[in-house]
Amino acid sequence: MTTRVMRSDEWADPPKPVQREVLTEQPDTPQDRPPVLFVPGYGHGAWAFAQHWLEHTARRGFPASAMSLRGHGGSGADPDARLRDYVHDVTQVAAGLPKRAVLVGHGAGALVVAMALARYPARAGVLTAPVFGGVSTALGLLRRNPTGTLPGLFGGRVSLRPAQLFSRSLPAKEAQSYTARLQRVPAGAQRQLVRRQEPETPVGVPPVLVAGSPDDRIVSASALEWVARRYGGSPLLFPGMGHDLMLDARWQEPIDAILDWLEKLPS
Template identity: 70%
Template sequence: MRGREWARPVRPVRREVLGAAPEVEQGRPPLLFVPGFGHGAWAFAEHWLGHAASRGFPAYALSLRGHGDSGPAPDATLRAYAHDVTQVAAGLPRQAVLVGHGAGALVVAHALARYPARAAVLVAPVLGGWATFGAAVRRNPLGTLPAVFGGPLRLHRRQLFSRELPEAEARRYADRLGRAGRRAQWQLLTGRAAEPAVGDPPVLVLGSPDDRVVPAAALTRAARRYGSAPLLFPGMGHDMMLDARWREPVDAILDWLEKDPAPTGRP
């Protein structure tokens, strides 16, 4: 029992959920994509939703509260974001696979403690804590330090995308970025690790060794936490779902799911 959640429930909010359905229903698990801070469901609707549906997977993307066309929430917390994910996942027709990108991977990690997912995928995960804060300050001091004092956490387009993506597209995507809640930003930089996942689902971690947001060592630490090694895509930027070679990581995710990974059985 989670007494605090009964005593202080998360405030309801309008949630934007975009989806794409396969032409023929094949009984495959639905995918719920969770974007990182500043991104909305649009980031997955651009390429990955339709591509997943074309391979037979029902695909959905959620805009966390305060993002995209979901309701405003300037003081949202990680707990509220995880609540959004679990509520949407629970409303899907079958047990879902949760796919989190960036800070959305941290939200998914927290949601896994509340929702018995079929599996989970952490894409270029930003899992929080002081190590994350130190790396962010070293790589992007002007964009990170304002977040410590309640300002927005800013990432430049050249941190998000490889040089293979045309400048006009990179600028267009960067111009759509919003901001996360002040409390959630602080919790991301300093927060606690997520509780163990319900049912011990299989977890795939993937990213790029050339990511200018997440160091390669952080990808390795994240994968080890779930008893595996990261799947790497050299030459790609942090926003893998929008970068020039976006098909490669999503096809790797779908290939992994088609093998129907079993629970890890870790103690």
């Protein structure tokens, strides 16, 4: 992996400014810990972390924020958004936090975080159920959900099923209500995931943790291993869970493991 110093294309054609939704929870007792910024994946908004992980992280003593990428949740619309626009959003929000933040991304949001790490000197990075794109990811979605995936290859909406996102342990009504909240992703940003993305080297080489489930119906076990190897480690696995770790029935297990890992990092 390498890091580019010159980004003339971004200077010549800067991302469109949009209003960004950021939800925040603070610990009851202030502690000397880095803020944690949660970045949701495609179709999800800050609400996906506000459901469980945001408050739980604050209870564990970490200032916690969750943002919505442009066109998602309560953030401003941008139908022409691309990955670089999402990366811009993350770096801008992170730069506004009082301390160097820990960036936690989920799904395609993990790819956005991985790309942001090359621009922002994060305290650490956490990539959960990372979607780095590629033909194998697209084919896997097509095989499991052809009618919901095929329109996405032609600029239409990808419609995911609850069974692709959650384990059977999550009550069906809950799974359906979360799935119903997923939003349409701009065609350009969606098409970028057909090709496997190769993020640049993080600035300052922060510690990076990769976490996911071997039973994920979107991210294969081999894809998890591939991402983890890029950052010099092995993935932290949660068998029996679905793709949306932060909303599934056993949501507390992965966030506690992530926070335990953060607590062990040297100051």
